[in-house]
Amino acid sequence: MNKIKQYFVDSFSELGKVTWPTKNQAVMLGLVVIGVCAIFAAIMGVLDYGFGFGMEELLKLAAQK
Template sequence: MAKIEKPAKTDKPVKKEKVKKPGFLKRSKMFLKGVWAELKKVTWPTKNELMQHTSVVLGIVFILTLVVYVMDVGLGGLLALIIK
């Protein structure tokens, strides 16, 4: 087995060089360029696909609303019977 040597400790702390980051406007410009590049990669839905997906979502929301309403009315009536 080889012996692993530890680096020698020095009394002086190692100074890290400060890296100057770009200004706010340059960072904003770089961010917006990145956003635009990612938006170019997006596969956008067609009008028909968008309508189909929207109708599915609205249908599910309607059904779940009815389920929650029925449960609320049912549990409310049950609680009213228990409290009386």
């Protein structure tokens, strides 16, 4: 039981040593994450549409033969 207590004491002690970001830094980093996710989602959407269109065209060509 003493080891568990010591673990939590040490954990909270280490959390006190952490340099936490300021509010402005946290907001800016959050906006960066949202922006990167939006760009990635747009790229994935374009790729999905392109591959879907390509597969439809290939299936149309295969059906004509």
